[in-house]
Amino acid sequence: xxxxxxxxxxxxxxxxxxxxxxxxxxxxxxxxxxxxxxxxxxxxxxxxxxxxxxxxxxxxxxxxxxxxxxxxxxxxxxxxxxxxxxxxxxxxxxxxxxxxxxxxxxxxxxxxxxxxxxxxxxxxxxxxxxxxxxxxxxxxxxxxxxxxxxxxxxxxxxxxxxxxxxxxxxxxxxxxxxxxxxxxxxxxxxxxxxxxxxxxxxxxxxxxxxxxxxxxxxxxxxxxxxxxxxxxxxxxxxxxxxxxxxxxxxxxxxxxxxxxxxxxxxxxxxxxxxxxxxxxxxxxxxxxxxxxxx
Amino acid sequence: xxxxxxxxxxxxxxxxxxxxxxxxxxxxxxxxxxxxxxxxxxxxxxxxxxxxxxxxxxxxxxxxxxxxxxxxxxxxxxxxxxxxxxxxxxxxxxxxxxxxxxxxxxxxxxxxxxxxxxxxxxxxxxxxxxxxxxxxxxxxxxxxxxxxxxxxxxxxxxxxxxxxxxxxxxxxxxxxxxxxxxxxxxxxxxxxxxxxxxxxxxxxxxxxxxxxxxxxxxxxxxxxxxxxxxxxxxxxxxxxxxxxxxxxxx
Numbered sequence: 001x002x003x004x005x006x007x008x009x010x011x012x013x014x015x016x017x018x019x020x021x022x023x024x025x026x027x028x029x030x031x032x033x034x035x036x037x038x039x040x041x042x043x044x045x046x047x048x049x050x051x052x053x054x055x056x057x058x059x060x061x062x063x064x065x066x067x068x069x070x071x072x073x074x075x076x077x078x079x080x081x082x083x084x085x086x087x088x089x090x091x092x093x094x095x096x097x098x099x100x101x102x103x104x105x106x107x108x109x110x111x112x113x114x115x116x117x118x119x120x121x122x123x124x125x126x127x128x129x130x131x132x133x134x135x136x137x138x139x140x141x142x143x144x145x146x147x148x149x150x151x152x153x154x155x156x157x158x159x160x161x162x163x164x165x166x167x168x169x170x171x172x173x174x175x176x177x178x179x180x181x182x183x184x185x186x187x188x189x190x191x192x193x194x195x196x197x198x199x200x201x202x203x204x205x206x207x208x209x210x211x212x213x214x215x216x217x218x219x220x221x222x223x224x225x226x227x228x229x230x231x232x233x234x235x236x237x238x239x240x241x242x243x244x245x246x247x248x249x250x251x252x253x254x255x256x257x258x259x260x261x262x263x264x265x266x267x268x269x270x271x272x273x274x275x276x277x278x279x280x281x282x283x284x285x286x287x288x289x290x291x292x293x294x
Numbered sequence: 295x296x297x298x299x300x301x302x303x304x305x306x307x308x309x310x311x312x313x314x315x316x317x318x319x320x321x322x323x324x325x326x327x328x329x330x331x332x333x334x335x336x337x338x339x340x341x342x343x344x345x346x347x348x349x350x351x352x353x354x355x356x357x358x359x360x361x362x363x364x365x366x367x368x369x370x371x372x373x374x375x376x377x378x379x380x381x382x383x384x385x386x387x388x389x390x391x392x393x394x395x396x397x398x399x400x401x402x403x404x405x406x407x408x409x410x411x412x413x414x415x416x417x418x419x420x421x422x423x424x425x426x427x428x429x430x431x432x433x434x435x436x437x438x439x440x441x442x443x444x445x446x447x448x449x450x451x452x453x454x455x456x457x458x459x460x461x462x463x464x465x466x467x468x469x470x471x472x473x474x475x476x477x478x479x480x481x482x483x484x485x486x487x488x489x490x491x492x493x494x495x496x497x498x499x500x501x502x503x504x505x506x507x508x509x510x511x512x513x514x515x516x517x518x519x520x521x522x523x524x525x526x527x528x529x530x531x532x533x534x535x536x537x538x539x540x541x542x543x544x
Contacts, residue, residue, distance in 0.1 A: 015542065054371055054380070054541040071376045079368035081307060083314045092303060093374055142373050 002029040005069060005149060005180055006051070010060035013046055013204075020046045021204035024060070028149065028182055032196040033175050035212075036184040037287050043204040044184040045076070048153055072147030076154040077131070078138035086122035086129070086137055090144065097145050104144065111143045115166050131158035139167065149180045156187050168194060192283035200290045207294030208286075216281055220257055221289075224248040225275040230268070242293040249289060251281055300378060301386060308390040318355050325352075326402070338413060342406045346423045346508040349402055353395040353431030354451055357438035360387055362446045371541055381536045388439055388529065395431050399424070423508040426518070430504035433521050436528035443535055461502045485511040 004027045011024035021043045028034050038044050049055040051062050052073055080089055094104035112119045117136040121129060126137050135158050142150060155171075156164045171181045171194055185191045191198075195212040224234055226246060234248055235241055237260055241250035261272060279285075312318060325348065332341035361384055364370055370380040403424050410416045434454065441450035469479055478495075485506070487493040497520055499506065504521050506512045 049371075049541065052371075052376060054375075056538075056540060071373075073371075073373045073376060075368070075371050077368065078372070080372060081311070081364070081369050082367065083310050084307070088310070089372075089374075092306065096299065096303060096374060096378060138373070145373065145376075 002031050003065070004028070005030050005065050007063040007065065008047070008051065008060070009063070011047060011050055011057050011062070012059040013043075013050065013055065013057055019204060021050075021057075021060075023205045024201060025206050026199045026209050028180050029197070030148075030180055031175060031178045033171055033181040033183070033194050034197040034199060035191040035195040035283075036182065036199050036201070037186075037188070037191070037283075038184075038201040039291060040186075042201045044201065045153055046204075047201070048073075048151055048182075048184060051151065066148070070145055070148045072142035072145050072150040074135070074138040074142055074150070074152045074155065076157055078134045080126035080134070080137070082125060082127040084126065085124060086126040089126055089137075090122065090141060093141050093144050099144060107144050108140065111140045114170060115139055116162060132160060132163060135159055136163065139170065143170075147179065149182065150174060152181070152183045154185055154187075155183045156185065156190055164190065188284045188287060195283065198283065198286070200287060200294065202291055202294050208290045210286075212283070215251075215286075218254050219251050219281045220254050221279045221281045221285055222248075222250055222252055222257065223277040223279075224272075227271060227275050230271050230275060233264075233268070242289070251286060251289065300382065301389060303378065304383060304386045305390045305393065308387060308394065312356060312394065315358070318358070321355055322352070322398070325349075329402075333409070338409055339415070342410070342420075345402065345406055346427050347505050349399050350427050350430035350434055350505050350508075352398055352402075353391070354434035354438050354454060356391050356395055357435050357442060358448045358451045359446065360391065360439045360442040360450070362442060362444075362450075365539070365541065366446070368541075380541070381539055384539070385533055385536050388436060388532070391435055391439070392432055395435065396428060399428060399431065419510060422510075422513070426507040426512075427505070429518065429521055429525075430507050433504045433525050433528075436525050436532065440528045440532045440535075443532065443539075458503060483511065485509070485514065485517070 006028040008024055008026050011021050012019075013021040024043065024047050026034075036044050036047070046055060050057050052071065080086075084092075090108055091104065093099075094101075099107070108119060108122075111117075115136045117133065117140060121133060121137075126134065129137060150171075155167055159167060168190065171183070174181055175196075181194075183191065183194075192212075198208070198210050198212045198215075199206060200208040222234075222241070224230060224247065226243070226248060231243075231248060235243075237256075238250060238252055241248050241252075257278070261269065264272065329341045329345055332338075332344060364384070370383075375383065407416075407420065410420060438450045438454060441453060444450075445453065465478075465482075481487065481492055481495065482499060485496060487496050493516075496517070500512065500517050500520060501524060507517060507521065
């Protein structure tokens with residue numbers, strides 16, 4: 001198990017009459033990519049802003065295990081000083097974070113190439129770039145800092161398919177370098193390709209967090225028709241299984257399912273084969289399940 | 295990060311922001327032209343007097359929309375402010391603006407200083423008036439920047455100007471219609487209050503129009519201390535509000 005670098009405990013935040021967060025808890029581990037999922041308004045961006053110090057929590061805490069943890073951040077819609085050129089912003093970033101001129105130029109060159117960002121644009125105000133290029137500029141700026149933890153709100157918004165792939169590769173490279181990436185995304189198909197850990201929030205509350213590769217390896221998505229005899233034994237074995245109008249649905253561990261199945265009599269086994277769907281977990285169905293029943 | 299690099303960053307960003315402000319430079323050019331015209335017409339003393347009374351407004355104009363533009367545009371959520379606390383950055387803008395205001399003021403004061411020496415009109419009181427003008431300018435700066443936490447698009451400056459116009463109009467009406475108008479004129483010209491009511495009136499007047507401090511009649515220590523005290527109050531209130539500031543969409 002890799003080392004925890006950030007602990008979020010019991011975050012709560014209210015904006016006037018709206019309780020944006022009520023109980024957000026999770027941990028981020030070194031060298032892992034964590035995906036933060038939730039519906040619109042679930043409290044993802046508020047949580048990120050509290051971690052970054054842009055908002056104060058009403059309750060709870062954000063604990064950086066290493067006090068000198070270097071953070072990088074790319075917001076959903078990056079914003080820059082309207083009166084500064086791209087190059088000026090990068091130079092200021094370099095100066096503030098103690099980069100010398102040669103390192104700065106080297107990094108600008110390297111990451112511009114990685115993100116297909118034309119460095120000629122740096123001579124114009126960053127505010128005048130297209131949305132996609134503003135996003136690339138924000139990645140470029142964050143990468144200058146060599147962050148231990150890169151936090152990204154909607155990493156793929158405004159990016160073309162080529163850039164999406166480049167950003168995905170960037171995350172993978174950071175992970176290989178032992179850096180932590182924390183992304184909040186609605187693009188589940190992309191998130192699924194990357195996730196080491198999945199954290200789901202609903203109405204300002206953490207409802208689920210799992211280590212995704214292990215979950216895929218050991219878990220199954222079970223969906224059973226509501227046949228009386230079958231329903232009873234499944235619910236007896238897994239009380240957490242959810243009941244909808246026509247179906248029983250849940251995520252269970254594969255070894256537990258295999259043990260359960262082998263213990264059934266022949267008649268029930270036939271029933272299971274006929275009335276139960278067993279699939280490997282997919283992030284979308286897991287998210288929808290948690291969001292519906294969590 | 296050292297306080298010096300933080301201030302250097304602050305000053306650079308602010309200078310670039312001021313540079314794109316056409317209105318400010320238009321005002322500056324107009325102000326210089328106005329003083330030059332007086333001087334050219336042969337009224338050097340009047341030009342100098344106008345300079346002393348009016349240059350504190352440079353500080354006020356520089357503080358136009360000092361905070362809200364950056365807070366509302368989202369640019370404080372930039373990765374830069376993970377290293378540099380955005381609350382500290384905003385507070386330090388007072389210092390950067392003060393520095394810039396002093397530089398502009400010195401550049402404008404220099405020709406008058408040289409002119410006074412050439413015309414053998416030099417007196418140390420010129421420096422007194424200049425420093426009092428700087429104090430008034432700093433007062434405007436802290437007042438407008440405090441208002442700038444709430445008011446958008448230059449209305450922080452507009453409010454101050456409108457209040458002053460209203461004050462002068464009220465004064466004019468009061469002077470012409472009230473029986474005590476003559477006494478009021480005497481009090482405002484001499485700035486020597488005879489009782490506590492007059493003292494209070496003078497305090498109010500200076501709080502609304504601190505430029506009066508450049509006049510030798512207004513050289514009483516209590517009036518200067520009043521402005522200094524108000525500057526500290528404004529800065530304290532600003533620091534308190536900034537310490538609670540959050541970057542949220544409104």
